Amino acid sequence: MKNNTSLIYTVFLIVGDFLALVGAFSIAYILRVSVSHARITTPIHAINYLETFLALLPFFILFFGLLGLYSRRIYEQRFKETGLLFVGVFIGILFIISYGYVFNIPIFPARLVILYGYILALAMIIIFRNVLRLIRRMLFRYNKGINNVLLVGDTKLTRELIKMLSPLEVSGYRVLGVVGGVKHPLRTSAPYALFSDFNQAMRKLGSSLHTIIQTELYSDEAKNSQVLTYAQEHHIAYRFVPGNSELFVGKLEVEIFRGVPVIDVNQTALIGWGRIAKRTIDIVISIIALVITSPIMLLAAIAIKIFDPGPVFFRQIRLTRFDQKFNVYKFRCNKMEFNGLLPEEAFAKMGKPELIKEYRKNGDRIDNDPRISKIGRFLRKYSIDELPQLINVLKGDISIVGPRALVPNELEQYAKRYAILSVRSGLTGLAVVSGRRDISFDERRQLDLYYVQNWSLWGDLVILLKTIKVVLGHKGVE
Numbered sequence: 001m002k003n004n005t006s007l008i009y010t011v012f013l014i015v016g017d018f019l020a021l022v023g024a025f026s027i028a029y030i031l032r033v034s035v036s037h038a039r040i041t042t043p044i045h046a047i048n049y050l051e052t053f054l055a056l057l058p059f060f061i062l063f064f065g066l067l068g069l070y071s072r073r074i075y076e077q078r079f080k081e082t083g084l085l086f087v088g089v090f091i092g093i094l095f096i097i098s099y100g101y102v103f104n105i106p107i108f109p110a111r112l113v114i115l116y117g118y119i120l121a122l123a124m125i126i127i128f129r130n131v132l133r134l135i136r137r138m139l140f141r142y143n144k145g146i147n148n149v150l151l152v153g154d155t156k157l158t159r160e161l162i163k164m165l166s167p168l169e170v171s172g173y174r175v176l177g178v179v180g181g182v183k184h185p186l187r188t189s190a191p192y193a194l195f196s197d198f199n200q201a202m203r204k205l206g207s208s209l210h211t212i213i214q215t216e217l218y219s220d221e222a223k224n225s226q227v228l229t230y231a232q233e234h235h236i237a238y239r240f241v242p243g244n245s246e247l248f249v250g251k252l253e254v255e256i257f258r259g260v261p262v263i264d265v266n267q268t269a270l271i272g273w274g275r276i277a278k279r280t281i282d283i284v285i286s287i288i289a290l291v292i293t294s295p296i297m298l299l300a301a302i303a304i305k306i307f308d309p310g311p312v313f314f315r316q317i318r319l320t321r322f323d324q325k326f327n328v329y330k331f332r333c334n335k336m337e338f339n340g341l342l343p344e345e346a347f348a349k350m351g352k353p354e355l356i357k358e359y360r361k362n363g364d365r366i367d368n369d370p371r372i373s374k375i376g377r378f379l380r381k382y383s384i385d386e387l388p389q390l391i392n393v394l395k396g397d398i399s400i401v402g403p404r405a406l407v408p409n410e411l412e413q414y415a416k417r418y419a420i421l422s423v424r425s426g427l428t429g430l431a432v433v434s435g436r437r438d439i440s441f442d443e444r445r446q447l448d449l450y451y452v453q454n455w456s457l458w459g460d461l462v463i464l465l466k467t468i469k470v471v472l473g474h475k476g477v478e
Contacts, residue, residue, distance in 0.1 A: 005145040005146075005147065006072050006272065007272070007275060007276070008145075009075075009132075009136065009145075010070045010272055010273055010276060011276060012132055013069075013070055013075065013129065013132065014061060014070060014273065014276065016125075016128045016129070016132060017060075017061060017064060017069075017125055017128070018057065018060075018061060019128075020121065020124040020125045020128050021057055021060055021092075021121055021124075021125070022053075022054070022057065023120075023124055024117055024120035024121035024123075024124050024125075025053055025113070025117040025120075025121065026050065027116070027120055028112075028113045028114075028116035028117035028120055029046065029049055029050075029109070029113055031112075031116050032109065032110050032112045032113045032116060033046075033109055033110070033113075036112075038110075040109050040110055041109065041110050041111070042106040042108075042109050042110070043109060044106055044107075044108075044109040049107070049108075049109065052105070052107050053096070053107070056095070056096050056099060059092065059095055059096075060088070060089075060092035060095075063088050063091045063092050063095070064088045064092075065273045065274075065277070067084045067087060067088050067091075068084065069081065069084055069085065069088060070272055070273035070276075071272050071273070072272065073255040073264075075129070077256070078130075081129065082126060085122060085125055085126060086122065089118055089121050089122055089125070090118070093114060093117070093118055096108075097114070136172070137169060137170065137172070140168060140169045140170070140171075140172045141169045145172060146168065146172060146173070146174050147172060147173050147174070147210045147211055148173075148174050148176050148205075148208050148209050148210045148211070149165065149173050149174065149175050149176065149209075149210070149211045149212070149213060150175075150176055150177055150178075150179065150201075150205065150209055150211070150212050150213070151175060151177075151178045151179070151213050151214075151215060152178075152179045152180075152195075152212060152213070152214040152215065152216065152227055153178075153179075153180060153214055153215035153216025153241075154180035154181055154216060155215050155216045157215045157216075157241060157260065158178060158180075158215045158216070160260070161175075161213065161215065161260060162175055162178075164260070173211075176191070176205055176208065176209060177191040177192065177193060177201065177205070178191070178192050178193070179192075179193050179194070179195055179198055179201055180192065180193075180194065180195060180216075181194070181195045181216075181218070195218075195223060198226060198227070198230075202230060209234075209236055210236065210237060211236065211237040211238070211239065212227060212230075212231050212236055212237070212238050212239070213239045213240070213241075213257075213262065214227055214238070214239070214240040214241065215240075215241050216241075217240060217241070232267055232418050232419060232422075233418040234418075235267075235322050235418070235421075235422060237264075237266075239257065239262045239264050240262065241260070241261070241262055267418075267419050267422040267452065267453070268419075268422045268423050268452045268453060268455055269453065269454060269455045269456065270423050270452070270455040274455070274457070277457060278399060278457070278460070279396070279399075281400070281457075281460075282393050282394075282396075282399050282400050283394065285393075285400050286390045286391075286393040286394040286400065287394065289387075289390050290390050290391070290394070293387050293390070296384060296387065297331075297384075297387050297388065300331050300379060300384050300385075300387070301331070303375050304331060304332060304375055304376075307373070307374065307375040308332075308335065308336060308373040308374075308375055308376070309336070310332065310336040310339065311332055311339065312331065312332060313329055313330065313331065313332060313388060314329075314330045314331065314332040314333070314334070314339065314340075314385075315327045315328065315329060316328050316330075316340075316407060317407060317408065318405040318406060318407055318425065319405065319406060319407070319408055319411055319421060319425065320397055320398055320405055320421070320424050320425040321421055321422065321423055321424045321425070322421060322422075323421055325408070326392065326397040326398075326405075327397075328389060328392060328397075328398075328405055329388035329389055329391050329392055330385050330386060330388055330389060331376075331379050331384065331385040331387070331388060332376065333372050333373065333375075333376025333377070333379055333380055333385050334346070334371045334372055334373065334376060335371060335372070335373045335376075337349070338350075338371040342409075343356060343359055343360075343371075344356050346371050347359070347371075350370060350371075352370070355370075360441075382471070383471045386427065389427045390427070392427075393427055396424075397424075397425075398424050398425045398426055398427060399423075399424040399425070399426045399427070400426060400427050400428065400460070400464065401426045401427070401428055401429055401451075401460040401463050401464060402423055402424050402425050402426025402427075402429055402451070403420045403421075403423065403425050403426060403429055403431075403448035403449075403451060403452060404425065404426065404429055404431055404432070404444065404448060405425035405426070406425075410441075414442075414445045416445075416449055419449055419452055419453070420445065420448050420449055420452055422452060423452050423455070428463060428464070428467040429447070429448060429451060429463065430447045430448065430450065430451040430463060431443075431444035431445075431447040431448055432463075432467060432470060433463055433466035433467055433469075433470055434447055
């Protein structure tokens with residue numbers, strides 16, 4: 001959610017694991033090849049060994065991620081984390097051995113390098129993670145990385161959670177207050193408010209709140225809905241104690257939170273290490289794509305200047321994650337007289353206000369749109385007008401794959417806009433490969449919502465491949 005401390009911690013875990021693995025297998029090589037005088041099975045120069053290992057090391061990190069070692073529910077449980085580290089390092093070494101066997105490439109100069117590497121890697125990663133955990137707790141003392149929590153409910157469990165989350169220096173959680181249905185029965189020092197004053201209490205807390213934990217599910221479902229809706233609309237993490245019969249929309253995870261079983265409701269599966277992986281892929285793809293398409297974009301800019309003089313680029317305010325506004329970049333396709341105007345304004349200016357009904361009815365498109373220039377029609381046909389958005393991707397405004405970035409007044413029409421805006425908008429997305437402009441506004445937003453709640457790296461790859469097919473086939477364009 002809005003508190004990025006878990007994400008920052010995950011970044012340090014990934015970097016630390018990477019460096020620990022490099023150090024471990026480098027020391028393993030030195031111990032067996034340089035220090036030991038025993039005969040070497042396969043003489044391999046140190047530089048060649050290190051180059052090959054560094055090239056394959058990202059797969060170690062990938063296996064760690066798939067095992068959940070960068071997930072909060074794992075790294076906050078030392079014993080479970082240690083057990084998975086044994087498995088992760090073992091799988092990583094098996095992968096490297098298999099790679100060498102399949103491609104007939106000698107990687108390890110001797111078998112003992114593998115054994116030394118395994119032992120050292122485990123030891124160094126475990127030590128590193130515990131040191132990082134200790135540093136994290138030290139930062140808690142200086143009020144850094146704290147997660148501010150609101151408890152909702154009057155149960156005995158509420159009082160127990162308050163005790164478990166103190167002291168602050170150990171848990172990293174600060175209880176800002178408690179909201180309940182009766183007059184303060186808990187005898188705690190935490191600020192208390194009646195549920196009837198829920199909205200007022202939320203206004204007092206403002207943007208300082210990071211997590212809501214509901215310890216009591218009310219018989220009045222409207223109250224439960226009020227709490228969940230507030231959390232989702234304000235991008236606040238929400239957890240509740242098991243016992244709710246309602247099926248909440250989102251990614252559900254059962255975890256042990258300070259000794260108490262809770263269900264963690266995330267609006268999207270795109271959290272933790274997945275966000276890091278997705279952003280890394282966005283940067284790599286956008287840089288490569290900008291280099292490859294730069295000649296095409298240069299020709300497009302020249303063509304616009306020649307055939308429809310005026311600004312080359314079209315800029316417009318769009319929405320992305322957490323309701324953030326940004327300027328989207330596209331090649332200008334509209335005639336200069338209609339540039340920058342909303343559809344309603346443009347059709348009214350040309351004296352054809354009746355076209356707006358047809359435009360909205362057809363899912364924000366109209367055959368032979370009179371606003372578009374001849375060169376603009378060509379650019380749209382081959383999706384060349386979208387290429388400048390690669391700059392937005394590189395800047396971090398949007399992702400390569402995600403929900404379509406819309407102008408604020410368009411997205412306000414959709415009731416679950418807060419769910420769609422829990423991730424970065426995208427250059428392409430599920431709606432594009434499922435019909436593009438051939439499906440209605442509501443259908444496209446439903447597909448965007450499905451993408452947000454069911455995100456996966458594999459799904460992004462499939463959407464990218466299908467996007468190429470859609471663009472080459474001109475499906476859904478004029």
